[in-house]
Amino acid sequence: MMDDGLTKVDSNTANSTNRKRRFTRVPLRYVLPNLVTLLGLCLGLTAIRYAIEARFDLAVYAIAGAAVLDGLDGRLARALDSTSRFGAELDSLADFIDFGVAPAMILYMWSLNDIKSAGWFAAMVYAIACALRLARFNVAIDDPNKPSWAARFFVGMPSPAGAIVVLLPIYLTHSFFGLPQTRPTTVVIIAYVLLIAFLMVSRIPHLSGKEMGRVPRDYFIVVLFGVAVAILLLYSFPMEVLASLSILYLVHVPFAYRRYKALQRQDAENLDVEAEG
Template structure:
């Protein structure tokens, strides 16, 4: 038995084996941003039930900003991954589905009892379904290029910020948390939920600002500074105006989408008509026609 377990001296120059392959930081950085947004969404739920609605709205707003950043950071650093995509979807469901539903229920929907809880459930589930459909649509390789400028239905971050409109109006002096307005708030929240799962096209703005004319750069800087100053000085007024403008522009986006879809269909039909007809296939059957004279 001693032959099988003979003593030996380890080689000091042998490289140390690593159990796990190191992960580049460019892959970790976007996921850290997503996790930070998730922490803000969970904190917003706590703040909402503690009655600190102003901080809860700020938390969801910052989470929406981080959600818009993490994907761009991943593409910029070339750190996109399947894990990051799944983590982003789960974080969006909590931040823009669960958190707004619970905050709105604590704010006004509980005034109508079980029906208000049903409305909160409808909004949260609609957000989950909308995210699942978005992930499934990413695998469509035949999607025309112009359709990338539009979402199918209202995106989850926009739906969350739009659903919080009664809270914005409350901080502007409108008593939207009264029992009289509770049924209207319920109908509004359910309508936003159905907008998220609908097939109504909404403008995404992904290609906005990719090419900015040189003469518009300085005015763009001044406008951005002015916008930030207004948001900091009058946050709830600016949020309410932004939501109302966004909802008002949805019919314009629908009309524009239909016009582009019609032009795409006409161009496709014209290309099909201009394509040469396929040659008839050679037949192996004998020709029964009589021979010429």
């Protein structure tokens, strides 16, 4: 009988411990970054809805908003010291919807369906390239052999930048540039989408912009003024600003490649000097 009593006490204690573990409270600082990620996911899904309704300007704005939130959630997690494996997986899944599926659907419903088979092929290739790009990024995070300077670069075009840049034809059509929507133009757009897909899966380095987190005190007012002007321009001429940013990003790629190769050569030279010494 005493053994039975002890067994019941042990069982009650175990159940109490399990209940405590089950209802363990999660600090708010872990919730906020994931909430921002979910808001970005909502924008990506809303962009697909706007594309179905042929409201392509609003679809573009939703993708741009998702890209902004994608840049914020990681910084917020690092600032709050709340990075987690769950957050990383959620961010990757949301990125595939926001920057892989949504832009592909927007482009197909906007223009690529004029040449249905080729247009759908280009849309699928872009979405697949985004998935592969995200998978490679997740694996590369755990690479211990990367030099410290490599953190300044992304290997291949990052998915948020790819989503913004691949929508360049829409910006040009809905801006004062007035790109015409014709069948020959659709062929060019298909080739352009395939080019962006290639840049995403390639190993061509792109600047990461992670070093832009802090502003020198002497330039704070200048940077603040520049940000205010940029916001006003984006509000007044959204398509023109997005088109300009996309073109500038594409122009920067050769310079990023040259900078990456220069640092790679410098690193190799330093290793040779150490070996000789």
